Amino acid sequence: MAALTKEMVPMVVGGGASARVESDMPAKFKAGDTVLVRNINPPTHTRMPRYIRGKTGKVEHDHGVFIYPDASAHGEEKPQHCYSVRFTAQELWGPEANAKDSLYIDLFDDYIEKA
Template sequence: MPVLTEEFVPILVKTGASARVDVARTARFRVGDWVRVKNINPTTHTRMPRYVRGKLGCIKRDHGVFITPDAVAHGLGEHPQHLYSVSFSATELWGDVALAQDSLRIDLWDDYMELAEHE
């Protein structure tokens, strides 16, 4: 993986930087699918917020295929997979203290989720 040097920073700021990769991967989920975030607690790097673990959400968008930061952080390669925007109701995340009409969207990778039934 290349090192970020001082002279490279202005280029990134001007043009943006993306972890999107041009790799063909079959999406595990579709827009409208209900998923449950895996309730795992790795002792290493993850981009899976603790407050969504074990929670039920709905896929709202498939952003495409991106490298997986968890794998890259541990020198395991890019491990490309789909990244999804998942919507969670506020009450699913925080219980009855939250307003029923509120929701939160989180971007999550394939490996973080399982297909779920919605009640």
């Protein structure tokens, strides 16, 4: 896969390009599954926010299969499912956080494991 150049950005953004991959790859997780975000610190590109590492959340939705950006940044193809995962504010920021608040973050298979 070719690298995205500065000249290509307007065309890609304007055209609504998608990283979705047509695949019948089975999902590792389903809505309702409790997952643990892996506490990893890769020396290269990652889209996994540091503040959710080691935290527990609940899968809300499977978006389908997409290009895995961490591998794509290095010219590799490793498509995988991407899930919307809900974290309570208290899980992320402690008991002082509002118990009614939640944060949803899209996470790839390689970022999470069964809790």
